[in-house]
Amino acid sequence: MDFHTPSSFEDASKRAAEATGLTRFLAGGTDVLVQMRSGTVLPDTLIDLKHIPGTQDITRTPDGGWRIGIAVSGARLGDHADLVADWPGVVEGMELVGSTQVQGRATLVGNLCNGSPAADSVPGLVAAQASVEITGLTGVRTVPVEDIPAGPGKTTLSPGDVISGILIPPRGAHGGDAYQRFTPRTEMDIAVAGCAISLRVDGDTITEARVAVGAVAPTVRLVPDAAAALIGSTLDDTAIDALVTAVRAACNPIDDKRGTAEFRTDVAGVLAKRVAHIAYSRAKGDAQ
Amino acid sequence: MSKIHVTTVVNGDEVEFLADPRETLLDCLRDHLGLTGSKEGCGTGDCGACSVTVDGVLVSSCLMLGVEAQGKRIATIEGMANGEELHPLQRQFVEHAALQCGFCTPGILVAAKALLEKNPDPTETEVRYWLAGNLCRCTGYDKIIRAVMDAASEMRGAA
Ligand SMILES: Cc1cc2nc3c(=O)[nH]c(=O)nc-3n(C[C@H](O)[C@H](O)[C@H](O)COP(=O)(O)OP(=O)(O)OC[C@H]3O[C@@H](n4cnc5c(N)ncnc54)[C@H](O)[C@@H]3O)c2cc1C
Numbered sequence: 001m002d003f004h005t006p007s008s009f010e011d012a013s014k015r016a017a018e019a020t021g022l023t024r025f026l027a028g029g030t031d032v033l034v035q036m037r038s039g040t041v042l043p044d045t046l047i048d049l050k051h052i053p054g055t056q057d058i059t060r061t062p063d064g065g066w067r068i069g070i071a072v073s074g075a076r077l078g079d080h081a082d083l084v085a086d087w088p089g090v091v092e093g094m095e096l097v098g099s100t101q102v103q104g105r106a107t108l109v110g111n112l113c114n115g116s117p118a119a120d121s122v123p124g125l126v127a128a129q130a131s132v133e134i135t136g137l138t139g140v141r142t143v144p145v146e147d148i149p150a151g152p153g154k155t156t157l158s159p160g161d162v163i164s165g166i167l168i169p170p171r172g173a174h175g176g177d178a179y180q181r182f183t184p185r186t187e188m189d190i191a192v193a194g195c196a197i198s199l200r201v202d203g204d205t206i207t208e209a210r211v212a213v214g215a216v217a218p219t220v221r222l223v224p225d226a227a228a229a230l231i232g233s234t235l236d237d238t239a240i241d242a243l244v245t246a247v248r249a250a251c252n253p254i255d256d257k258r259g260t261a262e263f264r265t266d267v268a269g270v271l272a273k274r275v276a277h278i279a280y281s282r283a284k285g286d287a288q
Numbered sequence: 289m290s291k292i293h294v295t296t297v298v299n300g301d302e303v304e305f306l307a308d309p310r311e312t313l314l315d316c317l318r319d320h321l322g323l324t325g326s327k328e329g330c331g332t333g334d335c336g337a338c339s340v341t342v343d344g345v346l347v348s349s350c351l352m353l354g355v356e357a358q359g360k361r362i363a364t365i366e367g368m369a370n371g372e373e374l375h376p377l378q379r380q381f382v383e384h385a386a387l388q389c390g391f392c393t394p395g396i397l398v399a400a401k402a403l404l405e406k407n408p409d410p411t412e413t414e415v416r417y418w419l420a421g422n423l424c425r426c427t428g429y430d431k432i433i434r435a436v437m438d439a440a441s442e443m444r445g446a447a
């Protein structure tokens with residue numbers, strides 16, 4: 001196995017494109033090392049991105065949004081008070097990943113690029129309308145987070161594409177977001193269903209919303225019908241019913257020992273309702 | 289496969305070793321440095337028996353490559369006691385009989401020490417969540433939690 005520690009994303013991209021055989025990038029390694037250990041993925045080339053300057057940084061962008069370095073761990077994200085104040089839902093999704101030990105290493109980008117339909121940080125990023133900056137062979141481009149997952153373990157990234165940053169838009173006034181998942185065990189378990197919602201209010205009325213679900217389809221999914229059910233409402237019972245119906249209609253889950261398809265679909269609706277209430281009270285500035 | 293020369297600081301001492309880039313930090317600690325206090329329970333991040341700190345951050349050493357330790361500061365269970373003098377956590381574990389086979393104990397001690405450095409006065413719930421990634425197949429956890437709580441109060445009193 002070749003091991004590289006490039007000092008720029010351009011170099012990382014070039015090395016990945018030139019490598020023959022199986023290539024993996026190394027962020028926190030909490031998926032890559034488990035896969036190497038089990039023998040499911042034995043890379044011929046491993047490219048550690050953590051020596052690239054800026055990969056450990058969380059910075060506010062000139063427009064008031066955020067740029068998160070690709071090597072920022074869950075623990076570092078949770079320690080950043082200003083980011084937590086802006087995007088509590090994004091951070092709480094990442095903080096659900098694994099144990100304290102896993103939090104010390106695991107990253108948003110790794111969670112996204114590992115391509116698990118149950119990746120806990122991805123619904124929150126999708127709801128927040130986050131995007132990723134990709135450095136590829138032909139230059140740098142920006143792509144919405146929801147366009148990255150292509151199916152279990154698969155992404156739309158091409159050989160030579162490396163994500164060089166995560167961009168979260170400015171929170172702006174009267175916004176709130178939240179994420180919840182259902183797991184059989186409280187900690188250290190994989191989501192059976194998950195839901196993230198980001199919304200904005202004007203007084204009591206919801207003016208903008210984005211709803212994303214996890215673990216109930218081959219990829220994390222944005223559900224525009226569910227957002228439409230919320231927009232224009234005051235989160236009354238009719239809006240909640242329409243939200244729950246739209247979320248359940250978007251579910252196409254697997255049936256396995258951890259949850260039947262019927263159960264996953266049902267729970268996704270329940271989570272959507274709870275998450276909508278939390279996001280709504282955060283948007284209105286009520287303590288949550 | 290060519291090996292990579294790694295220089296790092298373990299428990300305050302500068303050390304060097306030659307690592308195959310596929311070897312985990314846990315492999316390197318145990319096989320190249322002879323530090324066998326960190327245990328391998330699973331090798332996949334689930335059990336916490338291999339817990340160490342890297343630049344002060346609690347991690348599973350089975351989820352990190354040895355070559356990633358280059359230039360870092362590692363702390364393992366071997367650095368916890370001050371010579372013959374046990375750390376308050378170690379002493380409380382003995383007093384509470386918070387171990388049976390002992391396989392999970394080094395990892396739990398390292399993890400609990402990291403918690404008390406960040407939060408000297410944790411609630412029982414905070415201790416249980418912090419240690420959720422440290423599995424123990426013998427004790428049923430109760431004595432472990434009580435030992436950590438008592439060590440925390442002892443350390444606050446001593447400060
Ligand atoms: C014990 C344990 C518990 C876990 N619990 C959870 C959980 O509850 N919820 C959950 O969602 N996940 C969980 N995970 C999975 C894992 O921790 C997360 O998916 C984590 O966020 C992965 O991030 P990483 O930085 O460690 O990724 P890595 O392992 O470094 O990389 C993962 C993948 O992303 C690719 N990649 C990394 N960086 C880039 C980049 N910049 N550009 C392009 N591709 C890139 C790599 O090539 C690789 O394929 C758990 C893992 C363990 C070991």
Ligand code: FES
Nearest residue numbers: 329330331336350
């Ligand atoms: S051996 Fe590292 S977590 Fe189990």
Ligand code: FES
Nearest residue numbers: 388390424425426
């Ligand atoms: S004492 Fe045996 S595993 Fe904990």
